[in-house]
Amino acid sequence: MLSTKFLTILLFILLIIPPVLYMIQKNNMAYFSENGRDPIEIELWLKRRIWFKRFRNRILDEILAEKYGLVKDEDEIDRDKIDFDELIKEVDERISGKYDKNTISNAFCWMNTPEGTKYWGNKEYKFLRWYYGQYVDFHLFK
8 A cells, every 4th residue: 555655745746746837837938928039949949840841841832932933743843943042041041030939920821731721820839839938848957
């Protein structure tokens, strides 16, 4: 049987942890609401997502459609018309975190993608939760 000392310690832990986590989250939200995140933090957060490659490709698709009138898989791409250095520079700019909390929402038009607005809205929601520190980043406590 479990000893009363063990049960007392367990009860104490279960009563203490939620308020402590709440206080950490509240402090995080206050700090990040006021100060935001650094662009490098945003870029690294994006690059660690499993869907980052898809995100980058959607940015690329939109730039090709806007600047060169090309629609992926429909038009033959004339590589001589495309300035690849400029193209890469613009893609990198959109994922660099330069647009702060609007990094995902301003990257491309969500409704023009195969995934649609619900998919990218979900990613934006998770991004904003991270941005404003609404959860504890346990991986930072190494």
